[in-house]
Amino acid sequence: MSDKQHLYLVDGSAYIFRAYHRLPPLTNPEGTPVGAVYGYTTMLWKLADDLDKADGPTHLAVVLDKSSHSFRNELYADYKAHRPDPPEDLVPQFPLIRDATRAFSLPVIEEPDVEADDMIASYAKAAIRKGWDVTIVSSDKDLMQLIGQCGEGDLEPGVTTGGCIDMLDTMKDARIGREDVVAKFGVPPEQLGDVLALMGDSVDNIPGIYGIGPKTASKLIADNGSLAAALDSAADMKASKLKERLLEGREMAELSRVLVELKCDCPLPVALEDMKLDGIPPEPLAAFLETHGFHSLLKRLGAGAGSPDRPTNLNPAKQSQQGAAAAPAGNAQPLPEWPAVDREAYECVQTLERLEHWTARAQAAHMIAIDTETSSLDPMRAELTGISLALGPNDACYVPLGHGGSDMFAERPQQVDRAAAIAVLKPMLESDAVLKVGQNIKYDITILSRCAGIVVAPVEDTMIMSFDLDAGRSLDGIGGGHGMDELAQRHLGHTTLTFKDVCGTGKKAIPFGEVPLDKATQYAAEDADVTWRLYQVLKRRLPEEGATRVYERVDRPLIPVVAGMEREGIKVDKAALAKLSETFAETTAGLETEIHELAGEPFTIGSPKQLGDVLFDKLGHKGGKKGKSGQYSTDQSVLERLAGEGAPIANKVLEWRQLTKLRSTYTEALQAAINPETGRVHTSYSLVGAQTGRLSSTDPNLQNIPIRTEIGREIRKAFVPEDGNVLLAADYSQIELRLAAHMADVPQLKEAFASGEDIHSRTAQEMFGTVDRDTRARAKTVNFAILYGISRWGLGGRLGIEADEAQDIIDTYFQRFPGIRNYIHETLESVRAKGYSETLFGRKTWFPRINSKQQNERQGSERAAINAPIQGTSADIIKRAMARMTPALLEAGLPDVRMLLQVHDELVFELPEGDVEAASPVIARVMAEAALPAVELTVPLGIEIGHGPSWDDAH
DNA sequence: TCGTTCACG
DNA sequence: GACGTACGTGAACGAG
Numbered sequence: 001m002s003d004k005q006h007l008y009l010v011d012g013s014a015y016i017f018r019a020y021h022r023l024p025p026l027t028n029p030e031g032t033p034v035g036a037v038y039g040y041t042t043m044l045w046k047l048a049d050d051l052d053k054a055d056g057p058t059h060l061a062v063v064l065d066k067s068s069h070s071f072r073n074e075l076y077a078d079y080k081a082h083r084p085d086p087p088e089d090l091v092p093q094f095p096l097i098r099d100a101t102r103a104f105s106l107p108v109i110e111e112p113d114v115e116a117d118d119m120i121a122s123y124a125k126a127a128i129r130k131g132w133d134v135t136i137v138s139s140d141k142d143l144m145q146l147i148g149q150c151g152e153g154d155l156e157p158g159v160t161t162g163g164c165i166d167m168l169d170t171m172k173d174a175r176i177g178r179e180d181v182v183a184k185f186g187v188p189p190e191q192l193g194d195v196l197a198l199m200g201d202s203v204d205n206i207p208g209i210y211g212i213g214p215k216t217a218s219k220l221i222a223d224n225g226s227l228a229a230a231l232d233s234a235a236d237m238k239a240s241k242l243k244e245r246l247l248e249g250r251e252m253a254e255l256s257r258v259l260v261e262l263k264c265d266c267p268l269p270v271a272l273e274d275m276k277l278d279g280i281p282p283e284p285l286a287a288f289l290e291t292h293g294f295h296s297l298l299k300r301l302g303a304g305a306g307s308p309d310r311p312t313n314l315n316p317a318k319q320s321q322q323g324a325a326a327a328p329a330g331n332a333q334p335l336p337e338w339p340a341v342d343r344e345a346y347e348c349v350q351t352l353e354r355l356e357h358w359t360a361r362a363q364a365a366h367m368i369a370i371d372t373e374t375s376s377l378d379p380m381r382a383e384l385t386g387i388s389l390a391l392g393p394n395d396a397c398y399v400p401l402g403h404g405g406s407d408m409f410a411e412r413p414q415q416v417d418r419a420a421a422i423a424v425l426k427p428m429l430e431s432d433a434v435l436k437v438g439q440n441i442k443y444d445i446t447i448l449s450r451c452a453g454i455v456v457a458p459v460e461d462t463m464i465m466s467f468d469l470d471a472g473r474s475l476d477g478i479g480g481g482h483g484m485d486e487l488a489q490r491h492l493g494h495t496t497l498t499f500k501d502v503c504g505t506g507k508k509a510i511p512f513g514e515v516p517l518d519k520a521t522q523y524a525a526e527d528a529d530v531t532w533r534l535y536q537v538l539k540r541r542l543p544e545e546g547a548t549r550v551y552e553r554v555d556r557p558l559i560p561v562v563a564g565m566e567r568e569g570i571k572v573d574k575a576a577l578a579k580l581s582e583t584f585a586e587t588t589a590g591l592e593t594e595i596h597e598l599a600g601e602p603f604t605i606g607s608p609k610q611l612g613d614v615l616f617d618k619l620g621h622k623g624g625k626k627g628k629s630g631q632y633s634t635d636q637s638v639l640e641r642l643a644g645e646g647a648p649i650a651n652k653v654l655e656w657r658q659l660t661k662l663r664s665t666y667t668e669a670l671q672a673a674i675n676p677e678t679g680r681v682h683t684s685y686s687l688v689g690a691q692t693g694r695l696s697s698t699d700p701n702l703q704n705i706p707i708r709t710e711i712g713r714e715i716r717k718a719f720v721p722e723d724g725n726v727l728l729a730a731d732y733s734q735i736e737l738r739l740a741a742h743m744a745d746v747p748q749l750k751e752a753f754a755s756g757e758d759i760h761s762r763t764a765q766e767m768f769g770t771v772d773r774d775t776r777a778r779a780k781t782v783n784f785a786i787l788y789g790i791s792r793w794g795l796g797g798r799l800g801i802e803a804d805e806a807q808d809i810i811d812t813y814f815q816r817f818p819g820i821r822n823y824i825h826e827t828l829e830s831v832r833a834k835g836y837s838e839t840l841f842g843r844k845t846w847f848p849r850i851n852s853k854q855q856n857e858r859q860g861s862e863r864a865a866i867n868a869p870i871q872g873t874s875a876d877i878i879k880r881a882m883a884r885m886t887p888a889l890l891e892a893g894l895p896d897v898r899m900l901l902q903v904h905d906e907l908v909f910e911l912p913e914g915d916v917e918a919a920s921p922v923i924a925r926v927m928a929e930a931a932l933p934a935v936e937l938t939v940p941l942g943i944e945i946g947h948g949p950s951w952d953d954a955h
Numbered sequence: 956t957c958g959t960t961c962a963c964g
Numbered sequence: 965g966a967c968g969t970a971c972g973t974g975a976a977c978g979a980g
Contacts, residue, residue, distance in 0.1 A: 199965090213965040607978050608959055635960060661961060665975055690972055694964085701974045704963035712962080736964090736971095788970035797969070856968060867971040871964090875972095904964040904972085 007127045007275065008047060008057035008168075009120045011138030012108075013065040016040055016097055018139070018171055020090045021853050028292040033089040037096045038294060043170045044104050045297065047137065048280055055175075057135070059127075059275040062101045063119050066110040070118070072259050076207075096292075103288035104280055107270050114266050117142055121262035125149070127272055128163040129156050139169040139176075142196065142260055147189045148178035186218035194227035197257035206256050209249030211241065227257055295493050338393040338533060341494050346525035347397040348517050350414045355421055358389055358397055359428040365391050369437045369532035370429070370456075372444045373512045373524050375402075378699065379446035380566070380675050380682040385513045386520065387425070387448075390528035398521040398528075399425075403513050413517050422452045429456045437535045439463050439484045439527070442687070445563045457560065462487065462531055464555050465538040467688035468547045472836070472846035482688045488530045491537045496530055497523045550843045553934065554876050555687060557883040561899075562685050562695070564886070569680030570702070570900045570910070570951075574671055576718040581667040584659045591656040598649040605656055608634045621647055662706065666715045673700045685902070692868045693843045693875040694904060703903045707955070716952035721910045726947045728916060729954035730923050731906035733942040734759055735874045736787050742939045743840070743869065744823035748816070753939045759783070766816045767809070782813055786820055787870055789863025824866055831865045839872040840935045841880075877941070878905065881930035885923070892922045908951065920945050 019039030026035040050056035086094075101108045109119055120143060124134045128151035136143050144167065151162030167176040174180075181189045198217035200208020208217075224230040231253060234246035282301055289298040349355050362368040369390040374382035383402060390396035401421055404412035428434055429448065437460045438444050448454040466482040474481070488494045502515050502523045512520065542548045596602045599618065603610045612632025616624030621642055624632045634653075642650035673681045681700065689696025697703040705719070706712025721727045737759055741749035752762035763779035764771045778799060785795045796806035814821040831837050832851055836844040845868040852858040882902060889897045894911070897919045901908035907927070911919055924943040931937050946954045 211965090215966080604978075606960095606976090609979075631959085633959085657960080661976080664977080665962070669975080689974090692972060694972065696973055698974065701963085704961090704974065706962060708963080731964095785970060788972090791969055793968080794970045859969080863970060864972085871972060874964095906964085 118263040343522040384451040388524040388528040390532040396525040569682035719951035789866035
């Protein structure tokens, strides 16, 4: 069936409206807004690029609305009336859509007095009659009526089977088929018109019946089979609002039915055969991309074949009022005039003389970009394979140190003697007079320290610079990450070689040490070159955008500190973990049998899908709720409810879940994570992991070791000190609430913290006038709700009350603590205007969706924006404490105290038992004073300290 | 690869 | 009228 034709019909007009709302207000070099056009262009690109894919187009055309007038206006004067004028910066983009399509040399269909929907319907029908498949690129629900049609009974002569129609929503990258229509509307596409006629459409001003929405409409149609039958059924209904509405709305519904009907017999101005997609001539496209400043696309075009990845590197828009929030990450200044990256220009350093030449130049330049190549991503296990250096654009080299050695090379390529090379590099890499710049240089610090005994300092990190400038600054299709490939694309318009390009992927992947030197040099030196360039770009932005303080005073000093913590690692008691694992396994096996017996059949308990079916369909428990995936939810809260309703299986499943989780995520994984060389577990902290400025921990994650349940705490007991030592844990007590009290200026809460009162009790007193277990618990929930950005639904859910009651509680809270209301208000106003929130130390977090027209997106951003300054300030404070900790301990004569872990508001140390008494006050003081002198808090920071023979005992 | 669930602050 | 509903993470698992 290789000759199966597949026509794609793009609903261009509809697309551009959606693109407009979801993409930043970019302008082209002439100042014309082109954000929506850019989105449209990338979409066309992607479609055209799918040409060779199984489901891809063989034919493609774009259909546009030429005029808003059609036969429907004759039927109903108000049709599409009240439709607001398009935003003024969208208007000039309409003609550009046509230009963009022509630039791709694709046919454009636009006919006067015919709506795009009807034209699409007519073409789609014509194509399926020929046996072609059709994909409508749109998300218009009217067009969903066409889905699944196959031209049955109306085929052209000689055609045996009709084609099939489906839809593609490129915004969500989702194909929409018959089942999706049924899932969304409760009826198949053939009956969708009836549903639409009942519910109406406020955008097109199709009246429908007032008071009937999608749910009611689809139920009526599903129950009665047709619009006419549904309307007739009203007569037999008992008196109700619905009955009245149906009786009164009959005419409107019948009119609406005609309005939503698609006209399928429009004359076709372009023949189907002429829509053949046959390669896209590059010249007109290049000219178009050039005109509008779509440089990354232009670059991609130049790069030729290959599927383009995410679009980036648009010319940043001039900052308009709302543009400030939505502008993509980018440098405001024009790029320096650098030559394009030339991988052939790099040197492979194979003699000591050449290496000495490079280090001498580095000493003279006082700055160098470096990058290490290794055998593994885990810096605690990796071997050093080579190091690359860059001193300017295209002025870069690669020094291979560990290439060859396996049979893939006939002989080991010529390389500088490793020990000699290290001896030459060491003075430069350790010199105070030479700044070492890296992309995630923490990794290189660890490698060079472990493998070469080099203590790299001082350092700069382009990844962290990017984070401090642009955290959170991402939009659809415009990446917001801080990885080198993405940064190179965004800031330099350059596509780097990827690791996969040189080493392959999956089973065929080879270690970097087996990559031939010429290719290895291109890849490795490019990374250093790009890092050098990125540093120039980002360094200039730091002061311009007010990010210097947080970078210099909070994040940069932390790099060697965190590298040291990772290197320390923590000891775990392997035998204890193994024993726990076994116990868990036995208990789990028993539970599994019991659960299967209760269910009456064996099934995969770990599959939420199967579990949901067993609980709600097979066992017939009530109250099953399906989420958007069409699957029952079986999470903890649901199971707890079932258990309360007397379902014995629910508790068993809960226990099973807990034990399997603990076993697979902790007791098994932690044993495997023990480093054979050190006998300890070394996590990796990401300094750019959380948008708010928190660290995150991976491989393994040591920031989510159980503590809340008795059985989980058994795992914490397996974290132990070396003989003669203890573990000490110091944590900030209620730091986020303290910061909220300070930042929102709430006198009662500040007093309570100052006098060491229980904060939730104080809140209960203020809110409910009395303190008991219940009011304290509720006050605690409310306090957290505030920190997380409150909504009455969310709070209601947590407290098990109606949203109205929750709203009353929120009102009371605001009344008692008006500072909180002001804080929320002012924070949101500021984020809406500036596009970012700020911590007390000036850390910015961007919220590009804060002014979104999509309510849920906007509200989600609002909640995150309320939380970010608080969570972020807390992160800043503990980071400052960490950076000061080792010097403070050294000064206090405590060199044997080692900081091992950070868990957001807690620091874990390992120290000789005899040092506890001396170290505790030093640690507590450094933590308590960490905000000073930059910020003087009006609440004290309380520190709780404990120590013992395990992490659990330290609490 | 995605969605779900659940471990932490 | 419907949507999804507390903020920030990472890991494991099943299923497509």
